[in-house]
Amino acid sequence: MRIAILAHEQFPDRAKTAVGVLRYGDQEVVAVLDRDSAGTTVGDHLPDVDADDVPVVEGVEDAPAFDALVIGIAPIGGGFDESWRSDVRGAIEQGADVVSGLHYFLENDAEFRNLADEHGVELRDVRKPPDDLTVADGVARDLDCEIVLTVGTDCSTGKMTTTLELVEAAREAGLDAGFVPTGQTGIVIAGWGVPIDRTISDFTNGAVERMLVERADEHDYLFVEGQGSIFHPAYSAVTCGILHGAMPDHLVLCHEAGREAIHGYESFSIPDPGRVADRYLDLAENVAPAELLGGALNTYELDDDEADAAIEAYEESIGVPAVDPVRDGAEELIEQL
Amino acid sequence: MRIAILAHEQFPDRAKTAVGVLRYGDQEVVAVLDRDSAGTTVGDHLPDVDADDVPVVEGVEDAPAFDALVIGIAPIGGGFDESWRSDVRGAIEQGADVVSGLHYFLENDAEFRNLADEHGVELRDVRKPPDDLTVADGVARDLDCEIVLTVGTDCSTGKMTTTLELVEAAREAGLDAGFVPTGQTGIVIAGWGVPIDRTISDFTNGAVERMLVERADEHDYLFVEGQGSIFHPAYSAVTCGILHGAMPDHLVLCHEAGREAIHGYESFSIPDPGRVADRYLDLAENVAPAELLGGALNTYELDDDEADAAIEAYEESIGVPAVDPVRDGAEELIEQL
DSSP: OEEEEEOTTTTTTTOHHHHHHHHHOSSEEEEEEOTTSTTSBHHHHOTTSSOTTOBEESSGGGSOOOSEEEEOOOOTTOOOOGGGHHHHHHHHHTTOEEEEOOSSOGGGOHHHHHHHHHHTOOEEETTSOOTTOOOOOSOGGGSSSEEEEEEESSSSSSHHHHHHHHHHHHHHTTOOEEEEOOSHHHHHHHSOOOOGGGSBGGGHHHHHHHHHHHHGGGOSEEEEOOOSOTTOTTTHHHHHHHHHHHOOSEEEEEEETTOOEETTEEEEEOOOHHHHHHHHHHHHHTTSOOEEEEEEEEOTTSOHHHHHHHHHHHHHHHSSOEEOHHHHOSHHHHTTO | OEEEEEOTTTTTTTOHHHHHHHHHOSSEEEEEEOTTSTTSBHHHHOTTSSOTTOBEESSGGGSOOOSEEEEOOOOTTOOOOGGGHHHHHHHHHTTOEEEEOOSSOGGGOHHHHHHHHHHTOOEEETTSOOTTOOOOOSOGGGSSSEEEEEEESSSSSSHHHHHHHHHHHHHHTTOOEEEEOOSHHHHHHHSOOOOGGGSBGGGHHHHHHHHHHHHGGGOSEEEEOOOSOTTOTTTHHHHHHHHHHHOOSEEEEEEETTOOEETTEEEEEOOOHHHHHHHHHHHHHTTSOOEEEEEEEEOTTSOHHHHHHHHHHHHHHHSSOEEOHHHHOSHHHHTTO
16 A cells, blocks of 8 residues: 655654654555745655655645545644644645544544545544444463553653564564554554544543454464553543453563653652563452563663663662663564563 | 432343442432332332332332433343333433433433433433543642542443442542542442543543542542453553543552452453462553552452451552452541542
């Protein structure tokens, strides 16, 4: 499938979905739309992605032919920016589907709905959970498959990236590994999945469990993308539901070097990572005991020497091996399995 | 407001909502509908409720005049039993509102919707959360009000009843106390509230916080009804969201004497209550530290001597005073405040 990715004014640093699809997706990316960087290539911005010949363009009319337009940015609040309307309209008129992880549902937008019907294309709002979710049966631990879950000291500590790097490293090591996405970016990348943060709280554990039950027969290892943090004042319900719905055998704790407080909730400090890990293990214990496989440290802001020192300190705190999966890959963690 | 309560074939033992409204509601109950016990009175079944003259009747046509019909039973799954249809129809035709905590929304039932429009009455589906919920700001701890939350070792351990008994005891002790309901029964009893188990998981903490922000100015003490258990394989997301959204100063741990496994999930054992309490305190600590005020033990299945012994053992396990609030009231816990 050929896709174009919309990332106006935010590519690449504030375009998490766009970069995730470029780095880990199976789709063929033909262009990135960013009016601020038109004329460059993706390779200019992301040297580690094999995309030197993928152009950054002003709008859909400048992109090579594609089958789907992916909304590659997720602004705070998840709203739709009206400056994107002409590109979405243009994509539909070219006969392309539109894939969006926004809270704002494209299929509830009358103009897009009518235009999509007229051109016979699909509007895929991946943030809309299935409407037949139900309560968990408590069976994930009985599945014939080892389950690894990424958990975090906060939001945006690299859980999705770490999970995808773990899958990549597991496959390179010859393991039969599958990725279980739980957020809109992961779902866009994987092409399937339930947006756990949009499920009804009574069914949150059950929605995670259902994804695992569906995929357990296909793989020996499933790597589940975690969300939020068990100590996050706003999102802990989501985190707890994933932990108990997934019943992971192994946890990987994700942290950002130097972060000392919950992002956007600065009066809430983050405890020592070793203590956070213990709390996750405690919370898992009475439902389905887990062990800490390793740590993933986001050292994006540090130089190499600082990063090495930060990883060493992090390993000391949590008592298991740690890596920065973006710098180093996740092989070292897979070796622990 | 005069109400009739529908509880066919389940009054009183399996009619939690009906009994809750009878015991704690401010409404005037004119009749209970139960075709299995027609001809008796409420007092025959519930000697502790002042309702000797409230008849149990076969159907709405036999009930004295009322302003609203309350669906007083909540079957597993929350479905609508077709044998209730004639009573709901009859109530609407008499000009009465209908209040329901079912998962099945009456206002989506075409017959009821049309009939309600025709007769100008309201269908109140209390299990439908407001559609403008959002993420928590993390401010409950800053409110000028002490917050007490009931938590449990499992579902159905008496959290709602304990919370209502705490409010009653606090008021009798001269404290300015308010009740914050989080489930359909509590909402029917209180006449307001958000059904937390039906909120989108991203907004679960926020929905609890919003109720507290709304009520904090009106009371010195707010008693929040808890849900589920932090170790429940299916409902832990709801429990965690309430704990971190409410940021309680004090917890009261509710347990049923003799229960050793999660109800309906018998392969999941319940740890020693003292350990459960510690885990709740641990989980609260890094968001907003709480202390354990006391315990509430459901001793319904025991005789007086057994109940006394069970409460003593429970106190020993959790290290703070405990009561069976249905037998003894909750004064002893309020004294701890």
